Amino acid sequence: xxxxFKMNDMYGVIDTNSGLVHIVDEIIYDLxxxxxxxxxxxxxxxxLKYGQDITDEAVSEINYLIENKMLYTExxxxxxxxxxxxxxxxxxxxxxxxLKCEYCFASQGDFKGEKSLMSFEVGKKAFDFLVKxxxxxxxxxxxxxxxxxxxxxxxxxxxxEYGRSLEKPYNKNFRFTITTNGVxxxxxxxxxxxxxxxxxxxxxxxxxxxxxxxxxxVNDKGSYDVIVKNFQxxxxxxxxxxxxxxxxxTAYNLDFSExxxxxxxxxxxxxxxxxxxxxxxxxxxxxxEHVEQLKQEYEELAKFYVEARKDSNKEFNFxxxxxxxxxxxxxxKRSIGCGAGxxxxxxxxxxxxxxxxxxxxxxxxxxxxxxxxxTEVEVVNKFKDVSVNDKPxxxxxxxxxxxxxxxxxxxxxxxxxFKIPYEVGCELQKKRVExxxxxxxxxxx
Amino acid sequence: xxxxxxxxxxxLTDNVNVKGCGECQTSCQSACKTSCTVGNQKCxxx
Numbered sequence: 001x002x003x004x005f006k007m008n009d010m011y012g013v014i015d016t017n018s019g020l021v022h023i024v025d026e027i028i029y030d031l032x033x034x035x036x037x038x039x040x041x042x043x044x045x046x047x048l049k050y051g052q053d054i055t056d057e058a059v060s061e062i063n064y065l066i067e068n069k070m071l072y073t074e075x076x077x078x079x080x081x082x083x084x085x086x087x088x089x090x091x092x093x094x095x096x097x098x099l100k101c102e103y104c105f106a107s108q109g110d111f112k113g114e115k116s117l118m119s120f121e122v123g124k125k126a127f128d129f130l131v132k133x134x135x136x137x138x139x140x141x142x143x144x145x146x147x148x149x150x151x152x153x154x155x156x157x158x159x160x161e162y163g164r165s166l167e168k169p170y171n172k173n174f175r176f177t178i179t180t181n182g183v184x185x186x187x188x189x190x191x192x193x194x195x196x197x198x199x200x201x202x203x204x205x206x207x208x209x210x211x212x213x214x215x216x217x218v219n220d221k222g223s224y225d226v227i228v229k230n231f232q233x234x235x236x237x238x239x240x241x242x243x244x245x246x247x248x249x250t251a252y253n254l255d256f257s258e259x260x261x262x263x264x265x266x267x268x269x270x271x272x273x274x275x276x277x278x279x280x281x282x283x284x285x286x287x288x289e290h291v292e293q294l295k296q297e298y299e300e301l302a303k304f305y306v307e308a309r310k311d312s313n314k315e316f317n318f319x320x321x322x323x324x325x326x327x328x329x330x331x332x333k334r335s336i337g338c339g340a341g342x343x344x345x346x347x348x349x350x351x352x353x354x355x356x357x358x359x360x361x362x363x364x365x366x367x368x369x370x371x372x373x374x375t376e377v378e379v380v381n382k383f384k385d386v387s388v389n390d391k392p393x394x395x396x397x398x399x400x401x402x403x404x405x406x407x408x409x410x411x412x413x414x415x416x417x418f419k420i421p422y423e424v425g426c427e428l429q430k431k432r433v434e435x436x437x438x439x440x441x442x443x444x445x
Numbered sequence: 446x447x448x449x450x451x452x453x454x455x456x457l458t459d460n461v462n463v464k465g466c467g468e469c470q471t472s473c474q475s476a477c478k479t480s481c482t483v484g485n486q487k488c489x490x491x
Contacts, residue, residue, distance in 0.1 A: 020453055022451050065449065437452070
């Protein structure tokens with residue numbers, strides 16, 4: 001399987017099963033289109049356009065790639081070598097929030113339940129479970145999440161200390177991250193976060209008008225003026241440590257590239273802005289009718305990005321345009337999907353385990369709790385047979401080893417079936433892959 | 446090659462016997478939380 005595309009005066013060809021990416025000229029692009037290089041009738045048209053000598057030369061290059069398993073490579077079935085072991089956790093430190101964002105999948109922080117904070121005892125039991133369930137895995141990931149986790153800051157500090165105490169005895173390496181809306185950030189919290197968190201995710205949607213339309217305070221005021229200065233203070237003190245200013249775009253800001261540019265102007269150099277996850281009946285949901293405009297928006301952003309990356313004063317990093325063609329994840333990792341329920345769980349303040357943060361509050365998805373461990377094997381099994389090659393649509397898709405099958409919650413929200421991916425998400429993901437390759441090609445030149 | 450430039454040297458299927466350690470980051474633990482972007486994760490098995 002191959003995929004060829006044209007963008008910004010560049011022709012790209014992706015060989016799905018080998019993962020190789022070829023930058024080609026127009027004649028190769030034409031020859032691969034509908035496999036013209038194989039058809040005498042179609043070749044005649046190519047001869048007319050380019051001449052026979054050049055055409056024959058190009059065909060011989062195509063044949064070389066095919067013979068060396070670099071084009072139209074057959075699928076190599078590798079099986080599931082990575083044994084499921086839960087080694088990543090999203091700790092919902094607070095089912096409460098000091099903002100009430102309209103699109104919040106957590107129902108403005110309480111996940112459709114009572115407002116609550118996680119106790120140290122619940123978090124401690126969750127860490128004990130994580131150490132045990134991760135078996136031989138060394139790297140453990142814990143994201144302090146919510147609601148708004150800074151509403152429970154003292155317990156976060158206790159848990160970080162407890163996690164560190166487990167590292168030597170059990171040969172583990174805890175990587176802590178925190179996702180915050182920024183309202184409660186002060187110098188003390190900023191210094192603590194910068195010292196102890198390997199990554200920090202700062203929620204900001206971009207322009208003031210975009211941000212304040214969705215990310216409102218409990219008094220219906222915008223949050224932009226409060227959070228931007230707090231985030232700027234944090235990144236100024238953070239040095240080279242990892243952070244991401246992370247936004248969500250919706251049907252209200254289809255011109256989201258302007259929000260990304262604005263975030264850059266505010267001084268944020270690591271930016272991640274993603275499409276909203278929402279049920280289709282929501283006014284802000286992204287639907288089929290938005291796809292073409294959004295693809296164009298990504299393409300324009302990608303062109304802007306190429307120029308920005310050439311200028312050290314304007315340079316920034318857009319998370320979804322990163323692509324590692326040499327040192328990226330192995331084919332096993334690319335096959336198994338996001339790991340929800342099998343490598344990753346979300347923990348509520350009450351101590352319930354869910355397959356991921358997106359399912360919290362949907363009680364039929366509870367898979368266990370901090371006292372009994374994982375008990376609902378049937379629910380977990382639903383997340384085991386959803387590797388990218390288990391999904392008929394994905395199995396035939398050229399981008400399958402870039403997205404690994406997409407978000408289960410999106411598939412469930414839109415199709416009530418983990419094996420049917422959310423099509424809007426697929427289209428946008430494919431466009432991002434094309435953009436990433438175009439960018440890589442242009443910057444290598 | 447005159448008409449084709451290959452950007453990467455390593456195939457997904459190279460060295461599969463030493464891959465699959467499972468140490469790499471869970472995709473939703475990075476900066477996404479929704480889009481299962483796996484292609485930009487780092488390999489920890491160096």
